[in-house]
Amino acid sequence: QSALTQPASVSGSPGQSITISCTGTSSDVGSYNLVSWYQQHPGKAPKVMIYEGSKRPSGVSNRFSGSKSGNTASLTISGLQAEDEADYYCGSYAGSSIWVFGGGTKLTVL
Amino acid sequence: QVQLQESGPGLVKPSETLSLTCTVSGGSINRNYWSWIRQPPGKGLEWIGFISYRGGTNYNPSLKSRVTISVDTSKNQFSLKLNSVTAADTAVYYCARYYCTNDICYYFDYWGQGTLVTVSS
Numbered sequence: 001q002s003a004l005t006q007p008a009s010v011s012g013s014p015g016q017s018i019t020i021s022c023t024g025t026s027s028d029v030g031s032y033n034l035v036s037w038y039q040q041h042p043g044k045a046p047k048v049m050i051y052e053g054s055k056r057p058s059g060v061s062n063r064f065s066g067s068k069s070g071n072t073a074s075l076t077i078s079g080l081q082a083e084d085e086a087d088y089y090c091g092s093y094a095g096s097s098i099w100v101f102g103g104g105t106k107l108t109v110l
Numbered sequence: 111q112v113q114l115q116e117s118g119p120g121l122v123k124p125s126e127t128l129s130l131t132c133t134v135s136g137g138s139i140n141r142n143y144w145s146w147i148r149q150p151p152g153k154g155l156e157w158i159g160f161i162s163y164r165g166g167t168n169y170n171p172s173l174k175s176r177v178t179i180s181v182d183t184s185k186n187q188f189s190l191k192l193n194s195v196t197a198a199d200t201a202v203y204y205c206a207r208y209y210c211t212n213d214i215c216y217y218f219d220y221w222g223q224g225t226l227v228t229v230s231s
Contacts (some may be wrong), residue, residue, distance in 0.1 A: 003154070036217035038155070043202060044157065052216060056195035057225075089155050093215065097168035099145075100139075104154040 002091055004029065004102035017078040020105045022090030023071060028100055030071040034093035037066060039095045041086045042105075049088075050075060077107070085086040085109040112137040114205050114222035122199075122229050128192040131207030132222060133207050139181060141216060146179060148201040149166065149224070150160045160215075161188055178188075186225040195229045201224050 005023040010048045012018040022035065029035055035053045038046035048057055052067035053073060073092070077084055090102040118130035132144070145160040159169035161179045169177045183190040188230070193197060203225055206218040 034214075034216060038218075045224055046218070047221075048217050048219055051209075057219065069206070080219075091155070091157070091217070097215075099157040099215075100156040101147075101157060 004100055006052035006090060006105045008103075009106045009108065011110055012077075013110045015076040015079050016080050017076060018080060018091075018107065020075045020077075020088055020107070022073040022075070022092075022102050024073075024092055024094075024100070025071055026087045028071075028083050029068065029090045031095065033068070035066070035068060035073040036091050037064075037073075038089045038091065039084075039086045040089065046077045046089060049079075058103065070100070080109055082109050086108060111221045112207060113206065114220055116203060116205050116222045116225040118227070119227065120228060122195055122227060123231050124229055125194055128190070128195050128199060128227055130190045130203055130205075130225065132190075132226070134187050134188075134207075136188045139183055139186045139188065143210045144179075144181065145205045145206050145218060146190045146207040147203070147206055147218070148199075150198075151188055158190065158192075158203075162210075170207075172221045175181060187205040194203070197229050200227065 023049045037050040040046040054066040089104045094100045115133045140163045143162045146158040153191045161167045178191045205222045207220040209219045214227045
């Protein structure tokens with residue numbers, strides 16, 4: 001099972017919007033609506049921001065949104081804030097009770 | 111509020127067995143699924159495996175031959191054993207709740223703070 005593919009880094013200025021892609025295959029992202037996104041600040045545990053592709057857990061800002069097209073899922077953060085600077089990981093169910101994560105994307109707020 | 115706490119040795123010798131325990135508080139370990147995830151220093155997340163409240167397990171194929179996850183419902187704990195470790199197993203190990211309903215699993219909603227395990231002689 002290969003890791004999902006994410007860009008190593010993205011950046012944006014405060015107030016702008018950025019999108020992070022997460023590319024898998026027809027065996028994982030493309031087959032299931034079970035992509036989730038995690039935010040991780042340095043030295044901290046990951047925190048789920050999006051699940052089932054586009055749903056937000058209670059307490060997560062509506063500036064975070066998710067979508068999917070084919071084998072690629074995307075996380076969009078609008079109205080960038082300094083506190084959004086973190087690493088972001090996608091993850092997906094990959095069938096046969098297997099889970100796979102992406103390699104992670106470092107978001108820099110300029 | 112569910113809380114998870116990892117515990118175990120921070121240093122393991124090569125070829126030996128890494129053993130960690132996750133204690134769950136604020137909720138029952140029953141009727142839930144539980145997972146281990148690791149993160150080598152400066153690298154990404156790697157799913158290790160999960161155990162259901164019924165004791166069913168599944169593991170990352172790349173680690174399957176070396177991993178065992180077990181649960182002790184009487185102590186509200188679940189555990190990880192990884193044998194024949196090498197330096198490549200050095201990582202922060204997280205325990206997490208794998209949110210599942212009707213045997214469909216969606217995401218990891220509660221995480222422990224993580225514990226660094228170093229493999230070195």
